[in-house]
Amino acid sequence: MLKFEKLQGTGNDFIILNGIENKLPNYNELAKKVCSRNFGIGADGMMVVEKSKIADIKMLFYNADGTQAPMCGNGIRCFSKYIYENEIVKDQSFTVETLGGIMKPQVVIEDNKIKSVKVNLGNPVFSSKDIPIDTSDEIFIDKKIKVGEKTLNISGLVIGTIHTVIFVDDFDDIKIEQLGRAVENNKLFPLKTNVNFVKIVDKKNIEVTTWERGVGITLACGTGAAASAVVSSILHDTEETLNVHVEGGKLIIEQIDGTIYMTGPAEKICEGAYYLQN
Numbered sequence: 001m002l003k004f005e006k007l008q009g010t011g012n013d014f015i016i017l018n019g020i021e022n023k024l025p026n027y028n029e030l031a032k033k034v035c036s037r038n039f040g041i042g043a044d045g046m047m048v049v050e051k052s053k054i055a056d057i058k059m060l061f062y063n064a065d066g067t068q069a070p071m072c073g074n075g076i077r078c079f080s081k082y083i084y085e086n087e088i089v090k091d092q093s094f095t096v097e098t099l100g101g102i103m104k105p106q107v108v109i110e111d112n113k114i115k116s117v118k119v120n121l122g123n124p125v126f127s128s129k130d131i132p133i134d135t136s137d138e139i140f141i142d143k144k145i146k147v148g149e150k151t152l153n154i155s156g157l158v159i160g161t162i163h164t165v166i167f168v169d170d171f172d173d174i175k176i177e178q179l180g181r182a183v184e185n186n187k188l189f190p191l192k193t194n195v196n197f198v199k200i201v202d203k204k205n206i207e208v209t210t211w212e213r214g215v216g217i218t219l220a221c222g223t224g225a226a227a228s229a230v231v232s233s234i235l236h237d238t239e240e241t242l243n244v245h246v247e248g249g250k251l252i253i254e255q256i257d258g259t260i261y262m263t264g265p266a267e268k269i270c271e272g273a274y275y276l277q278n
């Protein structure tokens, strides 16, 4: 039997397990089981708490299909709430080791409750030699690529994990599931990619729908919101502090001297005991 907590950030939901206190089986297999909405608890992803030698704590992230991803923006806000409320860390600001780099969350407390979490996501990576995109271009901003019958203008970058950003005039103009899956699996992306469809509302607001690698369409993608905000400011001159409206709520993305900050909610849904089936 495994103790777990389930949390969500703007509708992206996660199971969190403590890998320090519990001896857990293979994380990839476990993620597939616990994330199953019919045979498990049900979630978009799973995070495991582990000790770190280079930060206050370590977060390992797995998509619902069991694949490991370097980082998760909505996930790290939920993870931060979990480790603060379980007194694994004592300060409101701390460091989290992830495969996508060391992240710096700060829990924001109002009326003795965690109201939101602000995370320093570091600096975006554009250079194609540092991001898993198979192209000779130095950077991959506003490039034309053929996907099936469509020619799309796509931008690629890494903010915690790999993202592509595609601007649309109206979400009804595209079949998100079909196009998202096609771009995720396009040969340009040897490690696949998360696919963000972005509608510019005005200079202070954008709307984003994300097809997530290893999951499918989710109600929100935190690192996707950040990637969309960065490319929107480059190509559409949106403001450095941007409201990113997603199906599951709103995230605030700030760009300060090249560093990206994401602020958003993190709510606990439940906790319980998971009975590991073999």
Ligand SMILES: N[C@H](CCC[C@H](N)C(=O)O)C(=O)O
Pocket: 012, 045, 063, 068, 069, 070, 071, 072, 073, 074, 075, 161, 162, 194, 212, 213, 214, 215, 220, 221, 222, 223, 224
């Ligand atoms: N599916 C992503 C990881 C989760 C990212 C997303 N849930 C977020 O909030 O950033 C990947 O395979 O890179």
